[in-house]
Amino acid sequence: MNALALTPPIAPRANPYLDIESYEGQGDLMVLNMGPQHPSTHGVLRLKLWLDGEVVVKAVPYLGYLHRGVEKLLEKLTYVQSTPIVDKNDYVSSMTNELALVMAFEKLEGCEIPRRARYIRTICAEMQRVASHLLWLGTFALDMGGALGGGTTAFMYCLRERERILDLFEELSGARFHYHMMQVGGVRHDLPAGWDAHLKRVAADISARIPEYEHMLSENVIFRARTRGVGRIDKLLAQELGLSGPNIRACGIDHDLRRSQPYAAYDEIEVRPALATEGDVYARYQVRLAEMRESLRIALALIDGVPAGPIMGRKPIETVNAVKPPAGEAYVAIDSPRGELGAWVVSDGSTKPYRCKLRPPSYHALSALPYLLPGVTIPDVVVILGSLDPIMGEADR
Amino acid sequence: MLFDSPVLHALILGLVICSALMGVTSYFIWFERRFAGRMQGRIGPEHVGFKGLLQPIADAFKLLIKEDITPRNADRVLFNLAPLLAVFVALLTLAVLPLASGLVIADLDVGVLFFLAAGAMTVVPTWMAGWGSNNKYALIGGMRAIAQSVAYGVPLVLAALVPVILAGSMNLSEIVAAQAGGHWFAFWPPGPGFLGGILFVLASLAEGNRIPFDIPEAESELVSGISTEYTGMKFGLFYLGEYVHSLVGAALFTTLFLGGFDGPGPDVLALQLFWFLLKTSVVSVLLLWVRWTYVRLRSDQLMTLCWKYLLPSGLGVVVLAAMWVWFSQEAPA
Amino acid sequence: MIGPDALLLARERFGLETPEHGPTIPRERLGEFARALFEAGYVYLVYVSAMHHPADKQGETERPARYTVVYRVRDLARGLEFPFRCEVPLGTSVPSLAAVWAGADWQERETFDLVGPVFEGHPDLRRIMLPEDWEGHPLHRDYAINTPHRPWR
């Protein structure tokens, strides 16, 4: 038994299947539905809370309000058509979605990706991570501050920076949101002229802004009081639930797919770990800020050395059934801003995948809620939910 | 003393001040949205009239024509009375506020006691709205308001005691007179006045349910707290009551700690009124600044703040003020 | 990369051949195999998923309609990974691993909801994605993609 796994759990693990009738609190419990439409459930998640006064006794999350049957649709569409579908799963970082799916198809087909395409993929993934963490920081402060208050100010600042990055991607791929940038064998759009200067300007501005956010949030005594020691996850539970990305790195476990299974151009750059130890909300906040800085550093380091050459490793894709991998099975996982985003694809030799399962990190993050919420008051429910950074489009697929 | 009968005087002056305050509050809301816009790097209301000046009027008209919904099994009396009471209680404190020497609706000798009592009543409409609207979120908001009101009540009284001790009277006009000639309580006795002022600001922020203490009306977790079920003008009254309370809180702070209408220049009514309004607007802009910077506290953190930190420092400040008064008097005969 | 000790475990103790996508464990010994993996340090559950196969002929043997339930676990300390699976004909249930990995609870609920294998021994096997009163499992090969659901579509 490796030492890392079985560190003593911090708090006795809450029982998510507590029998309500057998609970003897002072009065009877109030059932509160933080329903699918709620200002701070980050999309359409419904939390059924049993409250004793204002303390949560039991929490049952209900998902599925955004289940769009993506896995069934992927079985109906060919390999080439499936990239735009997956864009809309994790709509805050759609490039990383495409990357996971496309790398799974490439592993099935076994084609080789040119070095320039790998560089472009890494830079886009890292800038997408910064944009996604910026949106998370904005909505996280909004959850804490309220619609007409301090939280909105941090929200506006973060979205102002995010617009800069969206301009960058609009210049590269023509779209603000769903880029359809990756394809089997390489990348669809090449870097326009002057794009690297634009990227350097944006990256310099944002790395100058991050201390401003810290000055406004982490040096603020109320913010620290609201986040220190709240929603602590212990290491064993985090691993059993399959948490990944910032959520598990905040618990002190250095599980980063960019380093353990380097893909795209991560083998040519050294990714420094962003770790914290307590595993509470403040640790996740710190890990995400450190990751933003790290991603900007990686993007700046790579942008100068982008090699010349083709951006497409196989013959260009003209028809819809151009990609026809041999029968087989492949699982590829990459490190999206929310954690390990995997695609398990089974192909039966035709131009349509036989089965395509996407492994969303948000679904695993949400499965931690029944363990984290008992014993916590309502304002902390909102803060813990925000700190896990779930995206319902990805969790519900 | 108009028409030398206090009742007529109070009636007319009260009418004038309340209607003026309604206009000032609606444009204070416009100013806050522009101010927050500038703070957040965006333009506030812009296209409704010149620079958005007609925006508060448009909001008021829209609230007038909205359908007036009372939830079916809501407590009808409490539900409909709460907004009216919210505005009434917020305006009540105006009665004792001296705008200029002699220009005060009711020059009570127990002015400080009166506005503390009116302040303590602000929790009643919040709870009535919370209980009356038969909505779980509003109920939680209402319960939080009650727990919160006990916590900030005592530090508010202690903070208001400091100017009473320093001025030796509870009549607000005499407190302002005692601060005449630049001896403002916030600065002149360096110890107690300044600390008492900070305490008063924190407690009045909590009393008016303003960020960072807007826990009963917490939009992000309680949908919109106590005013979840209110539509149209009833919600408008709640919104107005909150802003009137923050303006009146700022006016109270200037009266008690910044010398009310005292300022350089001759004691002409117009000049005194100008000084009073200038100081009040500066203080209310500072409160706005606080509102758009800080995040919200949890209710139990507010309790620990009030009971463990504000209360002892309030006692300390009162003792300091008393010692200052004791030693500054010449030895008793 | 694939954990050597888990491969050893699968070959010696359970006598299964281990192709590239992981051994196929009979359903009776799945719980025991999972517990052995957990003891061996594979504490990180990556995912649980399933495939539905209609009845087909492989070579000459007639294979009934069946589910293939697929698991993948990791040991973060040693950086090892191990996929394994379990084939079950349509009617029978699969033992639930919710007692071994806490994460398997939601994973199995979603697999049951969309693909259809029943996980017996699961603490609360309800549908998680679709409304509770939904008939049928969408990811069956014979489930039409645009089945209507009155009164909304």
Place this chain on the structure above:
Amino acid sequence: MKHEAYDHPAFQVVERMPGLDMALLKADDLLHWGAENSLWIFPMGTSCCAIEFMAAAASRLDMDRFGSIVRGSPRQCDVMVIAGTITVKMAPRVLKLWEQMPEPKWAIAMGSCAISGDFYRDIYSVVPGVDTFMPVDVYVPGCPPSPDALIDGIRRLQEKIRAARGGKPFEREVRPETGMILPEIRRLGDSDRDPAITEAQCQAVLNMDKGGAERPPR
């Protein structure tokens, strides 16, 4: 012929007092000008369009310029912006929230998922277009529509309110027909939509919270 709506005593007074009806007309005109210029928005954001909706409310394209702020509770809002895919499990909740909004209310269907279900429209769990169960005033096409497209949608809604107030005819916006296969459930304004569907939808909303769709866990 006495129109039954007008035999309310208040209207008798208006008829008798000379000039009062003109005054009321002007007053109504003014009040609707207010409604037009302070549209408080209820963000029914479910998926990607909700992020673009936030970008429209953020600092580059500021919705506050037209006086439209975002409110959390449906009771205080005039416009419901449906941003994102509406699934079968979410539809009764959207209809219930629409019913809870006070009367002069409008709806903006933002994004092609809300307009017609986009490429998810023939999937088992997606409602093909929001106007199959609720009236929609303005359609903002796009996937996702850029923030200035949404603000153009809000301006179009303001023109619609201004035209309706001035009595000028304003033809109802029709969902952009792109020659796609129409869902069996006709849109709300369609002539050949059988009322049984509307009745079933309202019934589904009623027994929604009686555990109809969600059996509570053991």
